[in-house]
Amino acid sequence: xxxxxxxxxxxxxxxxxxxxxxxxxxxxxxxxxxxxxxxxxxxxxxxxxxxxxxxxxxxxxxxxxxxxxxxxxxxxxxxxxxxxxxxxxxxxxxxxxxxxxxxxxxxxxxxxxxxxxxxxxxxxxxxxxxxxxxxxxxxxxxxxxxxxxxxxxxxxxxxxxxxxxxxxxxxxxxxxxxxxxxxxxxxxxxxxxxxxxxxxxxxxxxxxxxxxxxxxxxxxxxxxxxxxxxxxxxxxxxxxxxxxxxxxxxxxxxxxxxxxxxxxxxxxxxxxxxxxxxxxxxxxxxxxxxxxxxxxxxxxxxxxxxxxxxxxxxxxxxxxxxxxxxxxxxxxxxxxxxxxxxxxxxxxxxxxxxxxxxxxxxxxxxxxxxxxxxxxxxxxxxxxxxxxxxxxxxxxxxxxxxxxxx
Amino acid sequence: xxxxxxxxxxxxxxxxxxxxxxxxxxxxxxxxxxxxxxxxxxxxxxxxxxxxxxxxxxxxxxxxxxxxxxxxxxxxxxxxxxxxxxxxxxxxxxxxxxxxxxxxxxxxxxxxxxxxxxxxxxxxxxxxxxxxxxxxxxxxxxxxxxxxxxxxxxxxxxxxxxxxxxxxxxxxxxxxxxxxxxxxxxxxxxxxxxxxxxxxxxxxxxxxxxxxxxxxxxxxxxxxxxxxxxxxxxxxxxxxxxxxxxxxxxxxxxxxxxxxxxxxxxxxxxxxxxxxx
Numbered sequence: 055x056x057x058x059x060x061x062x063x064x065x066x067x068x069x070x071x072x073x074x075x076x077x078x079x080x081x082x083x084x085x086x087x088x089x090x091x092x093x094x095x096x097x098x099x100x101x102x103x104x105x106x107x108x109x110x111x112x113x114x115x116x117x118x119x120x121x122x123x124x125x126x127x128x129x130x131x132x133x134x135x136x137x138x139x140x141x142x143x144x145x146x147x148x149x150x151x152x153x154x155x156x157x158x159x160x161x162x163x164x165x166x167x168x169x170x171x172x173x174x175x176x177x178x179x180x181x182x183x184x185x186x187x188x189x190x191x192x193x194x195x196x197x198x199x200x201x202x203x204x205x206x207x208x209x210x211x212x213x214x215x216x217x218x219x220x221x222x223x224x225x226x227x228x229x230x231x232x233x234x235x236x237x238x239x240x241x242x243x244x245x246x247x248x249x250x251x252x253x254x255x256x257x258x259x260x261x262x263x264x265x266x267x268x269x270x271x272x273x274x275x276x277x278x279x280x281x282x283x284x285x286x287x288x289x290x291x292x293x294x295x296x297x298x299x300x301x302x303x304x305x306x307x308x309x310x311x312x313x314x315x316x317x318x319x320x321x322x323x324x325x326x327x328x329x330x331x332x333x334x335x336x337x338x339x340x341x342x343x344x345x346x347x348x349x350x351x352x353x354x355x356x357x358x359x360x361x362x363x364x365x366x367x368x369x370x371x372x373x374x375x376x377x378x379x380x381x382x383x384x385x386x387x388x389x390x391x392x393x394x395x396x397x398x399x400x401x402x403x404x405x406x407x408x409x410x411x412x413x414x415x416x417x418x419x420x421x422x423x424x425x426x427x428x429x430x431x432x433x434x435x436x437x438x439x440x441x442x443x444x445x446x447x448x449x450x451x452x453x454x455x456x457x458x459x460x
Numbered sequence: 461x462x463x464x465x466x467x468x469x470x471x472x473x474x475x476x477x478x479x480x481x482x483x484x485x486x487x488x489x490x491x492x493x494x495x496x497x498x499x500x501x502x503x504x505x506x507x508x509x510x511x512x513x514x515x516x517x518x519x520x521x522x523x524x525x526x527x528x529x530x531x532x533x534x535x536x537x538x539x540x541x542x543x544x545x546x547x548x549x550x551x552x553x554x555x556x557x558x559x560x561x562x563x564x565x566x567x568x569x570x571x572x573x574x575x576x577x578x579x580x581x582x583x584x585x586x587x588x589x590x591x592x593x594x595x596x597x598x599x600x601x602x603x604x605x606x607x608x609x610x611x612x613x614x615x616x617x618x619x620x621x622x623x624x625x626x627x628x629x630x631x632x633x634x635x636x637x638x639x640x641x642x643x644x645x646x647x648x649x650x651x652x653x654x655x656x657x658x659x660x661x662x663x664x665x666x667x668x669x670x671x672x673x674x675x676x677x678x679x680x681x682x683x684x685x686x687x688x689x690x691x692x693x694x695x696x697x698x699x700x701x702x703x704x705x706x707x708x709x710x711x712x713x714x715x716x717x718x719x720x721x722x723x724x725x726x727x728x729x730x731x732x733x734x735x736x737x
Contacts, residue, residue, distance in 0.1 A: 059601050070589060366585070367587060367588075369585075370585045370586075370587060371598070371602075372546075372570065372573075373544070373546065373573060373579050373585070374573065374574065374579065374598055374599045374602065374648065375570050375571065375573045375574020375575070375599055375602045375603070375652070376570060376574075376602045377566075377567045377570040377571070377602070378566055378567065378570070379567070380602060453546045454541050454546050454547055457546075457581070457585065
């Protein structure tokens with residue numbers, strides 16, 4: 055029999071039992087929808103992290119001060135204070151393709167305006183900082199290099215701080231806040247960036263010149279971190295290597311293993327953060343795939359019932375000259391059609407679920423072609439795999455017995 | 461002349477020849493359609509072998525109309541299944557239209573059934589929820605011929621007209637009476653121009669008038685040169701054939717020509733006209 059005719063026959067058989075066909079395909083529908091939605095949620099989380107990395111700049115390298123390990127006590131990265139402003143300047147001066155360098159000093163602080171006050175993170179940086187981290191400005195302008203040299207009392211605040219203290223970005227501009235009784239004038243409000251991949255609100259911050267931070271507020275001489283950006287399109291690895299060599303030389307350290315600092319790219323840090331969500335995605339996809347297999351078994355079950363039910367039809371077809379292969383193909387196509395239809399509905403359902411999740415939760419869902427194609431192909435494979443046994447059973451029916459079957 | 465007509469010419473040509481009154485028994489002079497030699501069917505699955513058919517030797521010529529009779533257990537159904545290429549003999553030889561059947565594979569048997577045999581069953585065996593037209597088309601779909609869908613549809617339609625049921629082409633079996641269903645089944649049996657029409661108790665589920673009408677169609681087809689083998693246990697029905705073979709215990713008990721053959725057309729006239737079928 056021609057393939058097209060067989061296809062048509064299969065379609066008609068399915069249409070005759072609409073309800074049964076739908077229920078049979080339900081396993082596949084749910085399976086496919088589950089795979090796509092689960093992987094979508096997993097990928098959404100991953101994408102979120104990647105976006106945050108991108109928001110930090112994918113060309114960013116961070117140099118951390120080494121951990122202190124005096125007397126067996128281990129402090130965190132940067133606790134040893136081995137990096138200096140001179141190190142930062144040396145990197146800017148001597149490493150090619152470095153675009154912008156900023157020392158970063160940090161501390162938590164309480165800032166007050168009128169009778170309001172707010173605890174936030176204090177960031178002391180150079181004018182290059184805004185370039186390195188690709189900050190945008192909601193209001194005002196960044197401070198400049200001469201503000202840094204002048205140890206100026208100027209500050210930029212994040213969206214969260216402006217909302218908490220002033221209600222809006224516009225209100226904040228030009229106001230004077232006090233940080234540890236030192237008055238700072240707000241010259242700008244940073245554009246919103248959201249949470250970092252470590253879960254910290256990046257907008258809950260106040261940024262001032264590092265000189266002001268070190269001399270007026272924190273009273274420190276070393277810096278825990280240097281952040282720098284590399285020219286677009288240049289690879290990070292050689293820069294990373296050059297910085298390492300430069301700092302080893304400056305710190306008089308012969309062996310890289312003894313380095314009192316570490317050089318990390320943003321990518322390396324992001325990779326650590328995304329590793330978890332990748333594992334979760336794989337796991338979710340795997341569990342959902344099992345439901346696809348269960349769906350396939352459902353199809354096999356119903357196809358087996360269908361073959362028994364239609365024994366007489368098979369007998370008639372065989373008697374008038376259908377070959378076993380014709381019957382096999384007919385039932386196989388029925389099973390594949392069921393699973394493919396289920397797959398299609400499942401894909402549609404997955405998009406619906408994704409919309410709902412976006413609507414009612416904060417979770418980002420990212421549906422990509424990969425899982426759609428994977429689950430669709432998987433459902434087709436399930437159709438062939440689990441349709442084959444019933445189809446073969448149908449094809450091996452004895453026509454004499456079948457014609458006698460009531 | 462007859463063999464070519466039977467295979468190649470359209471059923472209309474055959475029909476017109478029949479109307480022109482060309483004597484069909486000329487076919488008897490031609491080749492044998494069925495040639496059985498020491499045919500045997502033994503079921504060995506049981507503890508003791510069961511002989512369903514023992515050493516049957518038989519020739520049926522082109523254009524014959526044979527009734528096979530016998531009680532249940534006489535082996536006539538088994539013989540019928542073998543003649544219909546649904547089953548293979550365990551011994552002896554069966555040649556259908558010159559093809560040795562006993563050694564063919566399952567697929568080859570399917571093709572043989574498709575091209576050379578038309579089945580007509582007691583319970584019609586039409587596909588339910590499928591129109592009469594599509595039922596008739598079905599054997600062509602399995603034929604792997606180069607015929608276009610349109611040609612197939614036209615041919616099926618003509619075949620339905622031939623058995624007098626063209627107006628019901630788009631009815632499904634459950635919308636048709638028993639007689640009408642059997643007519644559809646006959647149209648389906650004829651669609652691939654078979655060399656042999658096999659009727660298995662094909663009037664068993666029909667009332668007297670409808671039975672005679674169906675037998676009338678058989679007689680007309682036979683007059684047009686089509687070879688028919690009909691299994692029945694009713695002596696009345698057998699009288700419409702030209703030759704009666706009686707089976708018992710797996711053997712042919714008697715093989716006689718019908719002397720006082722019934723003519724369906726005349727019998728219909730003789731029926732009391734109570735209700736038109």
